[in-house]
Structures are given as C-alpha cells and as structure tokens.
Amino acid sequence: MIAQLGIIGVGMIGASIAAAAVRRAGIARVVAYSPGNDALEAQAAGWVHRICADAPSCLNGSDLVVLAAPVGAIVAMMPQLAARLHELENAGLPLPHLSDTGSSKLSIVASADRALGRFRCRFLPAHPIAGSERSGAQAANPDLFVNRSVLVCSDHRVGAPTRKAVSAFWERLGARVESIDPVAHDALYGEVSHWPHAAAFALCLGIARGPHAEQSLLRAGAGLRDTTRIAASDARLWSDIILSNRDHALRSAQRHLAALRALVEAIETNNTAGLCELLEEAAVWRRQLRDAA
Amino acid sequence: MIAQLGIIGVGMIGASIAAAAVRRAGIARVVAYSPGNDALEAQAAGWVHRICADAPSCLNGSDLVVLAAPVGAIVAMMPQLAARLHELENAGLPLPHLSDTGSSKLSIVASADRALGRFRCRFLPAHPIAGSERSGAQAANPDLFVNRSVLVCSDHRVGAPTRKAVSAFWERLGARVESIDPVAHDALYGEVSHWPHAAAFALCLGIARGPHAEQSLLRAGAGLRDTTRIAASDARLWSDIILSNRDHALRSAQRHLAALRALVEAIETNNTAGLCELLEEAAVWRRQLRDAA
Numbered sequence: 001m002i003a004q005l006g007i008i009g010v011g012m013i014g015a016s017i018a019a020a021a022v023r024r025a026g027i028a029r030v031v032a033y034s035p036g037n038d039a040l041e042a043q044a045a046g047w048v049h050r051i052c053a054d055a056p057s058c059l060n061g062s063d064l065v066v067l068a069a070p071v072g073a074i075v076a077m078m079p080q081l082a083a084r085l086h087e088l089e090n091a092g093l094p095l096p097h098l099s100d101t102g103s104s105k106l107s108i109v110a111s112a113d114r115a116l117g118r119f120r121c122r123f124l125p126a127h128p129i130a131g132s133e134r135s136g137a138q139a140a141n142p143d144l145f146v147n148r149s150v151l152v153c154s155d156h157r158v159g160a161p162t163r164k165a166v167s168a169f170w171e172r173l174g175a176r177v178e179s180i181d182p183v184a185h186d187a188l189y190g191e192v193s194h195w196p197h198a199a200a201f202a203l204c205l206g207i208a209r210g211p212h213a214e215q216s217l218l219r220a221g222a223g224l225r226d227t228t229r230i231a232a233s234d235a236r237l238w239s240d241i242i243l244s245n246r247d248h249a250l251r252s253a254q255r256h257l258a259a260l261r262a263l264v265e266a267i268e269t270n271n272t273a274g275l276c277e278l279l280e281e282a283a284v285w286r287r288q289l290r291d292a293a
Numbered sequence: 294m295i296a297q298l299g300i301i302g303v304g305m306i307g308a309s310i311a312a313a314a315v316r317r318a319g320i321a322r323v324v325a326y327s328p329g330n331d332a333l334e335a336q337a338a339g340w341v342h343r344i345c346a347d348a349p350s351c352l353n354g355s356d357l358v359v360l361a362a363p364v365g366a367i368v369a370m371m372p373q374l375a376a377r378l379h380e381l382e383n384a385g386l387p388l389p390h391l392s393d394t395g396s397s398k399l400s401i402v403a404s405a406d407r408a409l410g411r412f413r414c415r416f417l418p419a420h421p422i423a424g425s426e427r428s429g430a431q432a433a434n435p436d437l438f439v440n441r442s443v444l445v446c447s448d449h450r451v452g453a454p455t456r457k458a459v460s461a462f463w464e465r466l467g468a469r470v471e472s473i474d475p476v477a478h479d480a481l482y483g484e485v486s487h488w489p490h491a492a493a494f495a496l497c498l499g500i501a502r503g504p505h506a507e508q509s510l511l512r513a514g515a516g517l518r519d520t521t522r523i524a525a526s527d528a529r530l531w532s533d534i535i536l537s538n539r540d541h542a543l544r545s546a547q548r549h550l551a552a553l554r555a556l557v558e559a560i561e562t563n564n565t566a567g568l569c570e571l572l573e574e575a576a577v578w579r580r581q582l583r584d585a586a
Contacts, residue, residue, distance in 0.1 A: 243568065
C-alpha cells in the first residue's frame with residue numbers, strides 16, 4: 001500500500017502521475033518537488049498535497065518516489081538521493097522504493113549504479129510509453145497511462161519488494177507493465193522515438209529557415225501537421241533525451257540519412273521505377289505498423 | 294447547373310468527389326472512367342451511374358469533367374481529351390468545363406497549354422487540399438472536402454463561365470475556393486506536402502532496413518505513428534507527384550538535409566546548448582502552426 005507518493009519533477013508526465021495517483025488510484029497523499037511553478041499548479045489542481053523544498057525531501061515519509069525529471073536531471077540528482085537514503089536509514093526511518101520515467105535508460109542505470117550502492121536494489125528504472133507534445137503541469141492528464149505500456153528494466157539487482165511495489169503502482173494507474181533489457185530499450189527507443197523526434201524537428205527547421213516559412217503556416221494540411229506534431233515538444237527536454245542516448249540516436253540517424261539520400265538520388269535522376277520501389281518498401285513497413293495498432 | 298458530372302480516375306479523391314456530388318450536391322448523374330475495379334466499386338455504392346469505356350468518353354454529355362487521375366496520367370491524357378473536344382464541337386454538341394485535382398500544377402498546366410489549343414479557356418487547374426493515406430474507391434468519404442480549401446489556378450486564359458462553374462461545384466461539396474498562382478503553388482506544396490511525404494517514407498525506410506524493423510512495429514508509440522502516417526500512402530501515386538514537382542521537392546530536400554546535418558553535428562559533438570537552440574527554433578515554428586489551426 002502506498003500511503004504517500006513522492007514525485008520529483010512535475011512536468012506533463014509527473015503531473016499526470018500525480019493526477020492519476022489521486023483520481024484513479026485513490027492515493028491519499030502526494031508530495032512533490034519541481035523547479036518553477038509546476039508543483040504549485042498541481043497543488044492548486046488538488047493532485048499534490050505538499051510541496052517539498054528540494055528533490056531529496058520527497059523521500060521523507062514516502063513509500064514510493066517517482067523521478068519524473070528530465071533524464072539529465074535524474075542522472076545529476078542520484079548522489080543527493082543516495083545521501084538522503086543513508087540519512088533516513090541512520091535515523092531508523094523507513095526507506096521508499098524508487099522508480100523513474102526517463103525516456104532513455106542506460107545513463108540513468110549507470111548513474112544509479114555509481115551512486116546508490118547497497119540501495120541500488122530499491123530502484124527500478126522504468127519508462128511509461130505515453131506522452132504528448134505539450135509540456136508542463138497544465139498539460140497533465142489523469143488517464144495518460146490507461147492501456148499504455150510501462151517498460152521496467154529487467155535487472156536482477158532490483159529487489160522483489162521494489163519490483164512488486166512499482167509494478168502494482170503503474171497497474172493502478174491503468175498501465176500494462178512489461179519488462180525490457182535496458183540496452184535493448186535504448187537501441188529500440190533511439191530508433192522509434194528519439195531519432196524520429198529529431199527528424200520531425202529537422203523537417204520544421206528546414207521549413208522555418210526556408211523562403212516559405214510564413215506561407216507554409218497558412219497552407220500546411222493534415223499530412224505536415226501529423227508529420228511534425230512532436231516537433232512542438234519541449235526543446236530542452238528532447239535535446240536532453242537525444243543526447244542521453246547519443247550513440248543509438250546517431251545510428252538511427254545514419255540509416256535515415258542513407259534512406260533520404262537514396263530518395264534524393266532517385267528524384268534527381270528522374271528514376272520513376274526506382275523511387276516507386278523505395279517508397280513501396282517504406283509503405284509496406286508502415287502499413288504493417290498500421291495493422292499492428 | 295450540372296446535370297451530368299464526369300470523373301476520370303476513381304481513386305480515393307475521385308470516388309470522394311463522386312460520393313459528395315451525389316450525396317451532398319444532389320447531382321443526378323455521374324459518369325466515370327477508371328482503370329481497375331474502382332469505378333465498379335463506386336457504382337455499387339451508388340455514386341457512379343455509368344462507367345465509361347475510356348477517359349475521353351467521360352466528356353460526352355457532361356457539364357463538368359474532373360480529372361482525378363494521378364498527375365502523370367492527367368498530363369498523358371491531355372491530347373486525347375483535346376481530340377474529343379474537337380469531335381464534340383464538330384458534331385455541334387455542348388462542351389464540358391474541365392478541372393482536375395492534381396497535387397502539383399505546373400506539369401498539368403504545361404500539358405494543357407500544349408494540347409488544348411483554343412479549348413484551354415475551358416480548363417481550370419485545381420488542387421483540393423484534402424486527402425488520406427488510404428487509397429482507392431473504398432476509402433471514399435463524401436465529407437472529405439467540407440471546410441477544406443480548393444486552390445484554383447489564377448490564369449487569365451480561363452474563361453469566366455468555366456471559373457464560375459468549377460468554383461460553384463466545389464462550394465456545393467462544402468469546400469472553400471481560393472485562387473493561387475501555379476508557380477507559387479508548386480513551390481509551396483513541394484515544401485509543405487511533396488517533400489514531407491518523401492521525408493516520412495524515408496524515416497520508415499531507414500527503420501525497415503535497420504536491425505529493429507520487427508521490434509519497432511511492436512513498440513512504436515503515437516509519436517512515430519503520427520510522424521509516419523502519410524508513409525502508408527500509395528507509392529506509385531506519390532512517386533508520380535514528387536517527380537512531377539521535382540525541382541521544388543529537391544530544393545525542399547536540400548533545406549531539410551541541411552537541418553538534419555546541423556542536428557547530427559550538434560549530437561556528435563555533444564553540444565547541448567547548440568542542439569537545444571536548433572530544436573527550439575524548429576519548435577517555435579511548429580507551435581505557430583499549431584496556433585494557426
């Protein structure tokens with residue numbers, strides 16, 4: 001049972017967790033820390049009951065603490081969280097289970113390995129596959145995780161009580177919990193999420209810097225809108241995610257650039273059959289994705 | 294008044310026009326030609342009353358004929374249509390107004406200029422800004438054009454009766470008719486539609502050819518789905534459109550590739566501030582597009 005939930009980072013994801021915890025899971029008490037005004041907004045909405053002065057204070061008295069900050073911030077706060085766990089233990093106080101929501105896992109796993117020592121068994125790295133191009137507490141949605149996957153890292157060092165508490169929590173929010181190897185996770189999400197975000201930003205950047213930037217705003221149809229929706233996302237958050245999974249993102253980038261060069265060559269040489277074959281190869285994959293929905 | 298409408302090409306767009314003409318505009322008689330089974334499907338649905346043996350036969354007895362075939366097919370059929378107009382005139386029969394739905398305009402305008410001679414005044418090139426990644430008559434939607442723009446070419450050679458008949462027709466289908474210079478049209482739609490389609494196909498092609506093709510089908514979230522939706526489109530149709538607007542598409546491609554290279558360089562050099570600035574520049578444009586909705 002979670003009597004008190006701690007949330008570090010009250011952006012769109014953290015605030016949605018707070019909202020879902022209160023509205024869907026009936027958790028009585030949510031404490032949170034966030035820089036800026038997001039925690040205040042979540043408190044005004046009734047999803048956060050106490051605002052903490054700093055990130056480690058969210059651990060005091062909490063049964064579960066979710067790190068919902070940007071990946072780089074999670075990596076950076078690990079030593080402070082470890083120090084607080086030591087203090088709580090020395091004072092004979094109960095220790096919380098820990099999890100996170102970072103979009104890449106290897107840098108977070110590495111920082112936890114370095115910082116947490118014997119508390120490592122209490123931290124289960126996780127990634128809810130849910131999001132929005134909108135950011136901040138005002139974009140929170142208590143139903144964000146319903147029927148969505150939450151991927152938790154397969155890691156034998158994580159204790160069974162922590163694994164059980166974190167999984168049960170996400171299930172109460174409506175999510176399906178699945179296990180994934182963190183290396184496989186980062187390779188796969190570099191491919192299906194991190195690089196595609198970069199690609200959508202790049203498509204917009206090319207238009208924004210071109211001669212049709214103004215007119216395009218007036219004339220874009222549903223195709224361009226969908227293709228670039230995620231490029232309205234928070235730039236700081238996504239530069240952080242992409243750089244935290246740099247090697248995999250770059251490998252995906254190289255494959256994408258090779259595909260683009262093949263298309264450009266077929267267009268330049270007016271190679272109708274060749275272009276059609278390339279587009280069809282892509283469309284076959286995309287129709288499989290459609291049918292897998 | 295349109296007593297008989299002719300439609301050449303009964304794909305998703307042509308069939309949607311037929312459906313809208315019958316269901317929304319109450320047009321009594323639609324005749325159509327299409328290769329394959331699409332015209333039969335539209336006839337079975339009650340949107341087409343007679344199937345013609347070939348494209349020029351759609352002109353016989355029609356008040357308005359819409360060329361809804363792929364751009365390359367429209368270009369190729371112009372001389373046959375011109376020959377039929379001559380025959381009708383020589384027989385003292387009434388001549389239809391002509392329009393089309395091609396996604397690029399300059400190659401169609403050029404073919405009309407070459408082929409139509411003194412009948413050029415009866416052809417108003419047009420582009421309805423509506424579509425779907427689905428293709429064929431079975432994807433038809435009688436409401437496809439409601440509140441959508443239909444861009445008609447500003448061209449002083451088009452006669453006032455033709456301009457009036459074509460505009461009134463689209464308005465009865467629920468669309469807003471707007472005028473655009475065909476050169477400006479092709480530059481703009483190369484940027485906001487033709488190249489973005491190629492980019493979405495290329496993103497899928499890179500994934501389909503990479504080591505994560507199978508797993509990506511299982512793990513892709515809403516972001517990748519939206520970003521690549523239009524890559525499920527008909528490959529033949531889009532290779533035709535892109536090549537029909539080759540120079541503009543390639544100019545858009547160069548701007549997009551330059552943007553991608555800038556992102557890759559920032560990622561390779563771990564330049565957080567630089568990457569964040571590039572993503573923010575893109576996001577500012579995309580949020581303007583969101584707010585322009």
